[in-house]
Amino acid sequence: MFKIKLKGLRSIYRDFVRFPDYEESPLRYRRLRRNMIILMLLVTVLPLISMGIINHYQYLNTLKKEIIHPMQVLVADKKRSFELFLAERLSAVSFVASAYSFEDLVDENTLNRIFRVMKTEFGGFVDLGLCTNEGLQVSYVGPYDLKGKQYADQEWFQELQVRDAHISDVFMGYRKFPHFVIAIKHISETHGAWILRATIDTEKFNNLVISSGLDAESDAFVVNQEGVLQTPSKFYGDVLEKLPMSIPPISFEPTVIERSDPKGKEILLAYAHFTSPHHILMVIKPRTDVLKAWYALKSELLLLLLGGVLVIFLVVYRLTGVLVKQIEASDQKRTQVFHEMEYTNKLASIGRLAAGVAHEVNNPMSIIGQKAGLMKDLIDLDPSLPQREKFLPIVNSIIQSVERCRVITHRLLGFARRMDVQILVIDINEIIKEVIAFLEKEAIHRNIKMELKLSENLPPIPSDQGQLQQVLLNILNNAYEAVDDGGQVSISSWDHDQDTIGISIQDNGSGMSQETLAHIFEPFYTTKKGWGTGLGLSITYGIVKKLGGSIEVQSQKGSGTTFTVYLPKKGVHGEEIKNGKLESTFG
């Protein structure tokens, strides 16, 4: 199973990194670019994003710790002072119960004196009373008239039957304000068990919890295990109301948890359980408030990340565009060079073949020629030869055919001939005039109008006179063949640019089809049915290339053809003309 998966991945990878073949060329560069973009984005954006995420969490953790720790300290402090507060009052009541006898305390004057001391020394005491073991309050000091009150049915009283001390939950009781009770059971030898109870105002309690400088968004309160608020909460209800939240799991150590409150607000809750009574101290801070700094940082980080990714993407997009374009251009160039090379090779091998054939044919052709010549000689010498009139044209026809073969084999050989380029200072205009003079008779005979547009300040160039004559003659021959009698052929020459001069030969003849145009420089391609070798323009092409130039042809069927030849101002071997003299920089 794993192996199969791995294989699949590998093939995807191979497909991804493979440079598509030449055959798929239209898709090739798009695909290459796509792959490059994906790869580059993967290796740049992925680490960036992972770094962002890791930073995010690390920072969040640190921040939380920084917030959580102070909250824990706060809860621990409050817990300690709360416990201390209770312990103080408990021990005060406990001390009174032990130090005084039942008789002392039944006396309300004594009790009143003790109560005043406790009030001033400890604070928070509201009243003080002495109850018998049956629950009857026999002595009382405080703001209410509670002497003779029966407490036997009260919960705290019942609990005291099994315990020595009790701290009650906060309750309203008879006094109609929140308070709680501390009760101590004392057993004396003379009077058996009796109970000293004190009521403590929760206001003191509240101050103790709330007075710890909390900010406006924060809340702190105490709840009992049933979730009833023992002190008022800023946001979650008044004292003795039920807290609209569940009680967190027991922990006597200050603990911080994240949760959402009933209104859906994200909060951080710090809490600790008391050992006695079983109350829970809670401190609540809104999470958004706590993490405000963090959110600010987070949005900055996010902005930076997005900006970074955007910049990377743009750079990658542009860069791959430029790269792929360059690759495409160089590929095209390479293909072009390759085609040209292939073409040149083709020319060379065809040339060798042609030369071999031409040479082999030449010998028997020579014999035919001489035999036919001899026959003609004999016929000429003997006027009385029977059927002389019939033989003579036959022999003449043989001789003419041999002559035609001679032309063809010589052209073939000329095509194959290694061209020994002989570089001299050449005036192109002169050569054009010479070649035209050569064709003058035909032009006059066929009434072809020759037009010359030769640049007067054409610089001389280093080139081969004979080869150039051949080139111009071949092109002009073609032009003459293309035009009807009375047609027009024009030749121009001009200083093309810094490195080249241009020659164009334009005719208003029959023109060529696109198909012919595509094959025009190929050897043995001819439209002259029956008698062209198809080598003329091929040789022309070869010569122009050899001379370091280039040749172009434009043609439209019915409206004529233009051949344009560009020749370099520097010779093929780096020859230059300085002050009208040839200077070779080569060797």
Next chain:
Amino acid sequence: MENWKVLLVDDEEDFVTTLAERLKLRGISAIIATTGDEALELIETDLPQIVVLDLIMPGLSGLETLKQIKSIRPAVQVILLTGRGSTKEGIDGMRLGAYDYLMKPIQIEELIEKINEAANAEASEGEGEQK
């Protein structure tokens, strides 16, 4: 012109015999050889003034034959025949002392013209030698 004797050298016997006959019809006496060695023999025995020599032959090559002819009798004028259309071969031959070269297949008029030119050259060179 009647005094000129021309030696035709070509491995194609049919070609040289026909050519010799045609030259004779035009009043030029011609002898033939089909190999280089045969040609060298005839140079010494028959003393032709002009040699028409094919460059490509089995055995002794045209250029080699030319060299030896020129070493035996420097005054002999040699016209080369080349079938390959390579001007280089012709030029090489001329460097070795050949009078000129013609491309096969040749026309009889062309050859006779060259023979006459060569004969005149031979005559003036011969005079030079005498002096």
